Amino acid sequence: MVKAVVGANWGDEGKGKITDMLARETDIIVRFQGGANAGHTIINNYGKFALHTLPSGVFYDHTTSIIGNGVALDIPVLFKEVQSIREKGVPMPKLLVSDRAQMVMSYHKNFDAYEEERLGGKSFGSTKSGIAPFYSDKYAKIGFQVSELYDEELLKEKVERVAAQKNVLLEHLYHKPLITPEELFDELMEYKKMIEPFVCDTALFLHNAIKEGKNILLEGQLGSLKDPDHGIYPMVTSSSTLAGFGAVGAGIPPYEIQEIVTVCKAYSSAVGAGVFVSEIFGEEADELRRRGGDGGEFGATTGRARRMGWFDCVASKYGCRMQGTTGVAFTVLDVLGYLDEIPVCTGYEIDGEVTTEFPTTRLLKQAKPVFETLQGWKCDIRGIREYEKLPKNCRRYIEFIEEKIGFPIMMISNGPGREDIIYR
Ligand code: GDP
Numbered sequence: 001m002v003k004a005v006v007g008a009n010w011g012d013e014g015k016g017k018i019t020d021m022l023a024r025e026t027d028i029i030v031r032f033q034g035g036a037n038a039g040h041t042i043i044n045n046y047g048k049f050a051l052h053t054l055p056s057g058v059f060y061d062h063t064t065s066i067i068g069n070g071v072a073l074d075i076p077v078l079f080k081e082v083q084s085i086r087e088k089g090v091p092m093p094k095l096l097v098s099d100r101a102q103m104v105m106s107y108h109k110n111f112d113a114y115e116e117e118r119l120g121g122k123s124f125g126s127t128k129s130g131i132a133p134f135y136s137d138k139y140a141k142i143g144f145q146v147s148e149l150y151d152e153e154l155l156k157e158k159v160e161r162v163a164a165q166k167n168v169l170l171e172h173l174y175h176k177p178l179i180t181p182e183e184l185f186d187e188l189m190e191y192k193k194m195i196e197p198f199v200c201d202t203a204l205f206l207h208n209a210i211k212e213g214k215n216i217l218l219e220g221q222l223g224s225l226k227d228p229d230h231g232i233y234p235m236v237t238s239s240s241t242l243a244g245f246g247a248v249g250a251g252i253p254p255y256e257i258q259e260i261v262t263v264c265k266a267y268s269s270a271v272g273a274g275v276f277v278s279e280i281f282g283e284e285a286d287e288l289r290r291r292g293g294d295g296g297e298f299g300a301t302t303g304r305a306r307r308m309g310w311f312d313c314v315a316s317k318y319g320c321r322m323q324g325t326t327g328v329a330f331t332v333l334d335v336l337g338y339l340d341e342i343p344v345c346t347g348y349e350i351d352g353e354v355t356t357e358f359p360t361t362r363l364l365k366q367a368k369p370v371f372e373t374l375q376g377w378k379c380d381i382r383g384i385r386e387y388e389k390l391p392k393n394c395r396r397y398i399e400f401i402e403e404k405i406g407f408p409i410m411m412i413s414n415g416p417g418r419e420d421i422i423y424r
Pocket residue numbers: 007011012013014015016017038039040041042043222292293294295300331332333334335413414415416417420
Protein backbone atom coordinates (compact mmCIF):
# COMPACT_ATOMS: atom_id res chain seq x y z
CA MET A 1 0.00 0.00 0.00
CA VAL A 2 1.48 3.32 -1.09
CA LYS A 3 0.55 6.61 0.52
CA ALA A 4 1.81 10.09 -0.39
CA VAL A 5 2.20 13.02 1.99
CA VAL A 6 2.28 16.29 0.07
CA GLY A 7 1.66 20.01 0.57
CA ALA A 8 -1.35 21.99 -0.65
CA ASN A 9 0.24 25.40 -0.70
CA TRP A 10 3.68 27.01 -0.73
CA GLY A 11 5.41 24.48 1.52
CA ASP A 12 6.07 24.55 5.27
CA GLU A 13 2.61 23.14 5.94
CA GLY A 14 3.96 20.70 8.53
CA LYS A 15 4.51 17.70 6.22
CA GLY A 16 7.54 16.63 8.24
CA LYS A 17 5.49 16.12 11.36
CA ILE A 18 2.71 14.24 9.55
CA THR A 19 5.22 11.99 7.77
CA ASP A 20 7.07 11.34 11.00
CA MET A 21 3.78 10.41 12.63
CA LEU A 22 2.63 8.14 9.79
CA ALA A 23 6.10 6.58 9.67
CA ARG A 24 5.20 4.48 12.68
CA GLU A 25 3.18 2.15 10.42
CA THR A 26 5.45 2.54 7.42
CA ASP A 27 8.16 0.20 6.17
CA ILE A 28 9.69 2.43 3.53
CA ILE A 29 9.79 6.22 3.12
CA VAL A 30 10.73 7.67 -0.23
CA ARG A 31 11.76 11.18 -1.22
CA PHE A 32 10.77 11.56 -4.87
CA GLN A 33 11.57 15.16 -5.87
CA GLY A 34 13.34 18.33 -4.80
CA GLY A 35 16.64 18.64 -3.08
CA ALA A 36 18.26 20.23 -0.10
CA ASN A 37 16.47 23.53 -0.76
CA ALA A 38 13.65 23.05 1.74
CA GLY A 39 13.52 21.54 5.14
CA HIS A 40 11.28 19.55 7.41
CA THR A 41 11.27 20.24 11.09
CA ILE A 42 10.75 17.17 13.24
CA ILE A 43 10.54 16.95 16.98
CA ASN A 44 10.82 13.55 18.66
CA ASN A 45 12.47 11.87 21.62
CA TYR A 46 15.96 12.39 20.15
CA GLY A 47 15.50 16.16 19.92
CA LYS A 48 14.62 18.74 17.27
CA PHE A 49 15.87 18.24 13.72
CA ALA A 50 15.81 20.20 10.50
CA LEU A 51 16.15 17.68 7.68
CA HIS A 52 16.73 18.75 4.09
CA THR A 53 17.64 15.60 2.26
CA LEU A 54 16.99 12.65 4.52
CA PRO A 55 13.45 11.29 4.46
CA SER A 56 11.57 11.79 7.73
CA GLY A 57 11.63 8.06 8.46
CA VAL A 58 15.26 8.02 9.52
CA PHE A 59 14.33 8.20 13.19
CA TYR A 60 12.63 4.80 13.26
CA ASP A 61 14.68 1.65 13.14
CA HIS A 62 11.93 -0.27 11.34
CA THR A 63 11.92 1.98 8.27
CA THR A 64 14.07 2.04 5.19
CA SER A 65 14.67 5.53 3.77
CA ILE A 66 15.00 5.97 0.04
CA ILE A 67 16.35 8.86 -1.98
CA GLY A 68 14.50 8.29 -5.24
CA ASN A 69 15.63 8.96 -8.79
CA GLY A 70 13.61 12.20 -8.96
CA VAL A 71 15.60 13.89 -6.20
CA ALA A 72 18.41 16.41 -6.66
CA LEU A 73 20.97 14.41 -4.71
CA ASP A 74 23.31 16.64 -2.74
CA ILE A 75 25.85 14.16 -1.42
CA PRO A 76 27.80 16.45 0.96
CA VAL A 77 24.55 17.68 2.53
CA LEU A 78 23.25 14.12 2.82
CA PHE A 79 26.43 13.14 4.59
CA LYS A 80 26.37 16.02 6.98
CA GLU A 81 22.78 15.19 7.84
CA VAL A 82 23.52 11.54 8.53
CA GLN A 83 26.39 12.65 10.77
CA SER A 84 24.30 15.21 12.60
CA ILE A 85 21.53 12.76 13.50
CA ARG A 86 24.07 10.14 14.59
CA GLU A 87 25.71 12.72 16.87
CA LYS A 88 22.38 13.11 18.64
CA GLY A 89 22.17 9.39 19.29
CA VAL A 90 19.97 8.27 16.39
CA PRO A 91 21.05 4.80 15.13
CA MET A 92 22.50 4.61 11.61
CA PRO A 93 19.45 4.76 9.29
CA LYS A 94 18.78 2.14 6.64
CA LEU A 95 19.36 4.35 3.64
CA LEU A 96 19.15 3.53 -0.06
CA VAL A 97 20.01 5.90 -2.89
CA SER A 98 18.72 5.36 -6.41
CA ASP A 99 21.36 4.50 -8.99
CA ARG A 100 19.34 6.71 -11.34
CA ALA A 101 19.38 9.80 -9.11
CA GLN A 102 21.48 12.66 -10.40
CA MET A 103 23.96 14.60 -8.34
CA VAL A 104 24.03 18.28 -7.45
CA MET A 105 27.54 19.49 -8.28
CA SER A 106 29.31 22.37 -6.60
CA TYR A 107 29.06 24.39 -9.82
CA HIS A 108 25.26 24.08 -9.67
CA LYS A 109 25.29 25.90 -6.35
CA ASN A 110 27.69 28.50 -7.70
CA PHE A 111 25.55 29.09 -10.78
CA ASP A 112 22.52 29.53 -8.55
CA ALA A 113 24.32 32.22 -6.55
CA TYR A 114 25.77 33.90 -9.66
CA GLU A 115 22.36 34.06 -11.32
CA GLU A 116 20.73 35.58 -8.24
CA GLU A 117 23.52 38.16 -8.17
CA ARG A 118 23.09 38.90 -11.87
CA LEU A 119 19.32 39.32 -11.55
CA GLY A 120 19.70 41.59 -8.52
CA GLY A 121 16.29 42.88 -7.42
CA LYS A 122 14.53 40.67 -10.00
CA SER A 123 15.79 37.43 -8.45
CA PHE A 124 13.58 34.44 -7.65
CA GLY A 125 14.60 34.32 -4.00
CA SER A 126 16.45 31.06 -4.56
CA THR A 127 17.94 29.23 -1.59
CA LYS A 128 21.13 28.85 -3.68
CA SER A 129 21.14 25.10 -3.25
CA GLY A 130 21.74 24.64 -6.98
CA ILE A 131 18.30 23.17 -7.63
CA ALA A 132 17.34 25.15 -10.75
CA PRO A 133 20.75 24.72 -12.46
CA PHE A 134 20.67 21.04 -11.47
CA TYR A 135 17.28 20.29 -13.03
CA SER A 136 18.12 22.42 -16.09
CA ASP A 137 21.17 20.24 -16.68
CA LYS A 138 19.24 17.04 -16.02
CA TYR A 139 16.73 17.86 -18.75
CA ALA A 140 19.45 19.25 -21.02
CA LYS A 141 21.03 15.80 -20.60
CA ILE A 142 24.32 17.04 -19.20
CA GLY A 143 23.71 15.98 -15.61
CA PHE A 144 25.63 13.26 -13.78
CA GLN A 145 23.67 10.16 -12.84
CA VAL A 146 24.89 8.07 -9.90
CA SER A 147 25.24 5.02 -12.18
CA GLU A 148 27.75 6.95 -14.30
CA LEU A 149 30.17 7.08 -11.37
CA TYR A 150 30.98 3.47 -12.23
CA ASP A 151 32.08 4.31 -15.78
CA GLU A 152 35.25 6.37 -15.49
CA GLU A 153 35.88 6.43 -19.26
CA LEU A 154 32.50 8.00 -19.87
CA LEU A 155 33.00 10.44 -17.01
CA LYS A 156 36.37 11.64 -18.30
CA GLU A 157 34.85 12.49 -21.64
CA LYS A 158 31.75 14.04 -20.08
CA VAL A 159 33.56 16.34 -17.63
CA GLU A 160 35.44 17.84 -20.62
CA ARG A 161 32.18 18.59 -22.38
CA VAL A 162 30.48 19.98 -19.30
CA ALA A 163 33.43 22.16 -18.27
CA ALA A 164 33.71 23.61 -21.77
CA GLN A 165 30.04 24.55 -21.78
CA LYS A 166 29.96 25.93 -18.23
CA ASN A 167 33.09 27.96 -18.80
CA VAL A 168 31.48 29.96 -21.60
CA LEU A 169 28.89 31.18 -19.11
CA LEU A 170 31.38 31.64 -16.30
CA GLU A 171 33.64 33.74 -18.46
CA HIS A 172 31.22 35.79 -20.50
CA LEU A 173 27.99 36.01 -18.51
CA TYR A 174 29.08 35.86 -14.89
CA HIS A 175 32.78 36.88 -15.01
CA LYS A 176 33.66 34.26 -12.41
CA PRO A 177 36.50 31.75 -11.98
CA LEU A 178 36.48 28.92 -14.55
CA ILE A 179 36.25 25.22 -13.76
CA THR A 180 38.53 22.42 -15.00
CA PRO A 181 37.57 18.91 -16.10
CA GLU A 182 40.05 17.53 -13.55
CA GLU A 183 38.37 19.18 -10.58
CA LEU A 184 34.97 17.96 -11.76
CA PHE A 185 36.30 14.44 -12.07
CA ASP A 186 37.85 14.57 -8.59
CA GLU A 187 34.60 15.89 -7.14
CA LEU A 188 32.70 13.00 -8.70
CA MET A 189 35.17 10.43 -7.39
CA GLU A 190 34.82 11.86 -3.93
CA TYR A 191 31.03 11.57 -4.19
CA LYS A 192 31.41 7.99 -5.34
CA LYS A 193 33.33 7.09 -2.20
CA MET A 194 30.70 8.70 0.00
CA ILE A 195 27.63 7.24 -1.68
CA GLU A 196 28.76 3.75 -2.74
CA PRO A 197 27.45 1.80 0.26
CA PHE A 198 23.89 3.08 -0.32
CA VAL A 199 23.46 2.81 -4.08
CA CYS A 200 20.97 0.34 -5.53
CA ASP A 201 18.14 -0.10 -8.01
CA THR A 202 15.52 1.47 -5.74
CA ALA A 203 12.70 1.06 -8.29
CA LEU A 204 13.25 -2.70 -8.24
CA PHE A 205 13.46 -2.63 -4.45
CA LEU A 206 10.10 -0.83 -4.34
CA HIS A 207 8.57 -3.18 -6.91
CA ASN A 208 9.43 -6.14 -4.67
CA ALA A 209 8.26 -4.31 -1.56
CA ILE A 210 4.87 -3.58 -3.17
CA LYS A 211 4.54 -7.27 -4.11
CA GLU A 212 5.25 -8.21 -0.51
CA GLY A 213 2.51 -5.87 0.71
CA LYS A 214 4.82 -3.43 2.48
CA ASN A 215 3.64 0.03 3.53
CA ILE A 216 5.35 2.72 1.52
CA LEU A 217 5.16 6.45 2.05
CA LEU A 218 6.11 9.03 -0.57
CA GLU A 219 7.26 12.23 1.07
CA GLY A 220 6.75 15.40 -0.93
CA GLN A 221 8.66 18.62 -0.54
CA LEU A 222 7.15 22.11 -0.86
CA GLY A 223 3.53 22.27 -2.10
CA SER A 224 1.18 22.42 -5.09
CA LEU A 225 1.67 26.13 -5.70
CA LYS A 226 5.41 25.61 -6.21
CA ASP A 227 4.87 23.03 -8.94
CA PRO A 228 6.54 24.11 -12.20
CA ASP A 229 3.41 23.30 -14.26
CA HIS A 230 0.52 23.93 -11.91
CA GLY A 231 2.03 26.49 -9.53
CA ILE A 232 2.70 30.21 -9.61
CA TYR A 233 5.17 30.04 -12.50
CA PRO A 234 7.89 31.35 -12.64
CA MET A 235 8.07 31.68 -8.85
CA VAL A 236 8.08 27.91 -8.51
CA THR A 237 10.56 25.18 -7.81
CA SER A 238 12.21 23.11 -10.54
CA SER A 239 10.71 19.67 -9.93
CA SER A 240 7.09 18.64 -9.65
CA THR A 241 5.71 18.82 -6.13
CA LEU A 242 2.60 16.78 -6.98
CA ALA A 243 1.77 13.30 -5.73
CA GLY A 244 1.38 12.19 -9.34
CA PHE A 245 5.06 12.81 -9.87
CA GLY A 246 5.69 10.46 -6.96
CA ALA A 247 5.25 7.59 -9.39
CA VAL A 248 7.97 8.94 -11.68
CA GLY A 249 10.32 10.21 -8.99
CA ALA A 250 10.19 6.96 -7.02
CA GLY A 251 9.83 4.62 -10.00
CA ILE A 252 6.53 2.93 -9.16
CA PRO A 253 3.26 2.51 -11.12
CA PRO A 254 0.87 5.47 -10.70
CA TYR A 255 -2.07 3.21 -9.77
CA GLU A 256 -0.20 1.98 -6.69
CA ILE A 257 -0.59 5.37 -4.95
CA GLN A 258 -3.83 4.73 -3.11
CA GLU A 259 -3.89 7.47 -0.51
CA ILE A 260 -2.87 11.08 -0.92
CA VAL A 261 -2.67 12.97 2.35
CA THR A 262 -2.47 16.65 1.56
CA VAL A 263 -1.18 18.85 4.34
CA CYS A 264 -2.81 22.27 4.80
CA LYS A 265 -1.77 24.71 7.48
CA ALA A 266 -4.52 26.53 9.42
CA TYR A 267 -3.14 29.86 8.15
CA SER A 268 -0.80 30.69 5.27
CA SER A 269 2.91 31.28 4.99
CA ALA A 270 5.28 31.50 2.07
CA VAL A 271 8.96 32.06 1.45
CA GLY A 272 10.59 33.75 -1.49
CA ALA A 273 8.99 36.02 -4.04
CA GLY A 274 5.68 35.51 -5.83
CA VAL A 275 2.03 36.52 -5.56
CA PHE A 276 0.51 35.73 -2.17
CA VAL A 277 -3.07 36.96 -2.23
CA SER A 278 -4.06 36.51 1.42
CA GLU A 279 -0.80 38.00 2.72
CA ILE A 280 -0.88 40.20 5.82
CA PHE A 281 1.65 42.77 6.98
CA GLY A 282 2.80 44.85 9.92
CA GLU A 283 2.04 44.00 13.53
CA GLU A 284 -0.73 41.56 12.56
CA ALA A 285 1.76 39.50 10.53
CA ASP A 286 4.56 39.85 13.07
CA GLU A 287 2.40 38.42 15.82
CA LEU A 288 1.28 35.42 13.75
CA ARG A 289 4.89 34.84 12.63
CA ARG A 290 6.14 34.96 16.22
CA ARG A 291 3.47 32.55 17.45
CA GLY A 292 3.45 30.35 14.34
CA GLY A 293 4.82 26.83 13.83
CA ASP A 294 6.94 25.76 16.72
CA GLY A 295 8.98 28.75 17.79
CA GLY A 296 8.07 31.09 14.97
CA GLU A 297 7.69 30.97 11.20
CA PHE A 298 11.27 31.07 10.06
CA GLY A 299 12.71 28.90 7.27
CA ALA A 300 14.19 25.55 8.31
CA THR A 301 16.93 25.90 5.67
CA THR A 302 17.57 29.62 5.53
CA GLY A 303 16.26 31.05 8.80
CA ARG A 304 14.44 33.63 6.67
CA ALA A 305 11.28 35.17 8.13
CA ARG A 306 8.33 33.66 6.27
CA ARG A 307 5.65 35.84 4.70
CA MET A 308 2.38 35.40 6.58
CA GLY A 309 -1.27 35.37 5.57
CA TRP A 310 -4.73 34.13 6.51
CA PHE A 311 -6.00 30.78 5.32
CA ASP A 312 -6.65 30.88 1.59
CA CYS A 313 -9.56 28.66 0.53
CA VAL A 314 -9.06 29.42 -3.16
CA ALA A 315 -5.40 28.40 -3.18
CA SER A 316 -5.98 25.41 -0.88
CA LYS A 317 -8.97 24.06 -2.82
CA TYR A 318 -6.85 24.20 -5.97
CA GLY A 319 -3.78 22.82 -4.20
CA CYS A 320 -5.76 19.86 -2.87
CA ARG A 321 -7.37 19.24 -6.25
CA MET A 322 -4.05 19.19 -8.11
CA GLN A 323 -2.62 16.75 -5.59
CA GLY A 324 -5.57 14.37 -5.99
CA THR A 325 -6.24 14.53 -2.27
CA THR A 326 -7.95 11.62 -0.54
CA GLY A 327 -7.71 13.28 2.87
CA VAL A 328 -6.47 16.57 4.33
CA ALA A 329 -4.21 16.90 7.36
CA PHE A 330 -4.98 20.31 8.88
CA THR A 331 -2.01 21.53 10.88
CA VAL A 332 -0.83 24.16 13.36
CA LEU A 333 -4.38 24.93 14.40
CA ASP A 334 -3.31 25.50 18.03
CA VAL A 335 -1.44 28.65 16.99
CA LEU A 336 -4.66 30.52 16.16
CA GLY A 337 -5.99 30.30 19.74
CA TYR A 338 -4.98 33.90 20.54
CA LEU A 339 -7.28 35.56 18.00
CA ASP A 340 -10.69 37.12 18.76
CA GLU A 341 -11.65 36.89 15.12
CA ILE A 342 -10.03 35.00 12.27
CA PRO A 343 -10.30 36.23 8.69
CA VAL A 344 -10.41 33.53 6.00
CA CYS A 345 -9.86 34.28 2.32
CA THR A 346 -12.83 32.74 0.51
CA GLY A 347 -12.54 34.31 -2.93
CA TYR A 348 -10.39 36.36 -5.26
CA GLU A 349 -11.69 39.52 -6.85
CA ILE A 350 -10.26 39.82 -10.34
CA ASP A 351 -11.46 42.56 -12.68
CA GLY A 352 -14.48 43.26 -10.49
CA GLU A 353 -15.57 39.62 -10.38
CA VAL A 354 -15.22 37.21 -7.50
CA THR A 355 -13.94 33.74 -8.25
CA THR A 356 -13.11 30.71 -6.10
CA GLU A 357 -10.96 29.09 -8.81
CA PHE A 358 -7.21 29.65 -8.66
CA PRO A 359 -6.03 31.41 -11.85
CA THR A 360 -2.75 31.51 -13.79
CA THR A 361 -0.08 33.95 -12.66
CA ARG A 362 -1.13 36.73 -15.04
CA LEU A 363 -4.58 36.97 -13.43
CA LEU A 364 -3.34 36.05 -9.97
CA LYS A 365 -1.32 39.27 -9.96
CA GLN A 366 -4.56 41.24 -10.18
CA ALA A 367 -6.41 39.25 -7.53
CA LYS A 368 -7.60 40.96 -4.36
CA PRO A 369 -8.59 38.78 -1.42
CA VAL A 370 -12.22 38.52 -0.31
CA PHE A 371 -12.29 37.80 3.41
CA GLU A 372 -14.96 36.33 5.65
CA THR A 373 -14.43 36.61 9.37
CA LEU A 374 -14.97 33.75 11.80
CA GLN A 375 -15.06 33.89 15.59
CA GLY A 376 -11.92 32.75 17.39
CA TRP A 377 -11.97 30.21 20.26
CA LYS A 378 -9.59 32.08 22.56
CA CYS A 379 -8.04 29.13 24.35
CA ASP A 380 -5.23 26.61 24.12
CA ILE A 381 -6.34 23.47 22.26
CA ARG A 382 -3.08 21.55 22.69
CA GLY A 383 -3.53 18.25 24.43
CA ILE A 384 -7.05 17.65 23.10
CA ARG A 385 -7.32 14.21 21.43
CA GLU A 386 -10.99 14.02 20.44
CA TYR A 387 -12.67 16.14 17.83
CA GLU A 388 -15.81 16.68 19.92
CA LYS A 389 -13.71 18.15 22.74
CA LEU A 390 -12.49 21.01 20.56
CA PRO A 391 -14.21 24.35 21.29
CA LYS A 392 -17.30 24.98 19.17
CA ASN A 393 -15.76 27.93 17.29
CA CYS A 394 -12.70 25.86 16.54
CA ARG A 395 -14.82 23.08 15.02
CA ARG A 396 -16.74 25.72 13.10
CA TYR A 397 -13.45 27.03 11.66
CA ILE A 398 -12.46 23.52 10.55
CA GLU A 399 -15.86 22.70 9.08
CA PHE A 400 -16.11 26.06 7.30
CA ILE A 401 -12.76 25.49 5.61
CA GLU A 402 -13.59 21.88 4.83
CA GLU A 403 -16.73 22.97 3.03
CA LYS A 404 -14.91 25.70 1.08
CA ILE A 405 -12.05 23.48 -0.09
CA GLY A 406 -14.27 20.48 -0.79
CA PHE A 407 -11.94 17.80 0.58
CA PRO A 408 -12.36 15.92 3.86
CA ILE A 409 -10.19 17.05 6.77
CA MET A 410 -9.28 13.71 8.31
CA MET A 411 -6.52 14.73 10.71
CA ILE A 412 -6.06 17.82 12.82
CA SER A 413 -2.66 18.65 14.22
CA ASN A 414 -2.75 20.72 17.40
CA GLY A 415 0.90 20.79 18.41
CA PRO A 416 4.33 19.95 17.01
CA GLY A 417 4.74 16.56 18.71
CA ARG A 418 3.93 13.14 17.22
CA GLU A 419 1.04 12.63 19.63
CA ASP A 420 -0.55 16.03 18.95
CA ILE A 421 -3.10 14.72 16.50
CA ILE A 422 -6.87 14.36 16.31
CA TYR A 423 -8.36 11.81 13.90
CA ARG A 424 -11.88 12.35 12.65
P1 GDP B 1 7.20 21.10 6.30
O1 GDP B 1 8.32 21.62 5.47
O2 GDP B 1 5.91 21.03 5.55
O3 GDP B 1 7.51 19.86 7.04
O4 GDP B 1 6.92 22.19 7.40
P2 GDP B 1 7.88 22.78 8.51
O5 GDP B 1 9.03 21.94 8.81
O6 GDP B 1 8.11 24.21 8.21
O7 GDP B 1 6.88 22.65 9.75
C1 GDP B 1 6.28 23.69 10.27
C2 GDP B 1 6.64 23.93 11.71
O8 GDP B 1 5.48 23.73 12.43
C3 GDP B 1 7.66 23.00 12.35
O9 GDP B 1 8.42 23.78 13.25
C4 GDP B 1 6.82 21.97 13.10
O10 GDP B 1 7.46 21.46 14.25
C5 GDP B 1 5.66 22.79 13.49
N1 GDP B 1 4.39 22.10 13.55
C6 GDP B 1 3.90 21.09 12.79
N2 GDP B 1 2.63 20.81 13.15
C7 GDP B 1 2.32 21.67 14.15
C8 GDP B 1 1.15 21.91 14.93
O11 GDP B 1 0.12 21.28 14.75
N3 GDP B 1 1.22 22.90 15.87
C9 GDP B 1 2.33 23.65 16.07
N4 GDP B 1 2.30 24.60 16.99
N5 GDP B 1 3.44 23.46 15.36
C10 GDP B 1 3.44 22.50 14.41
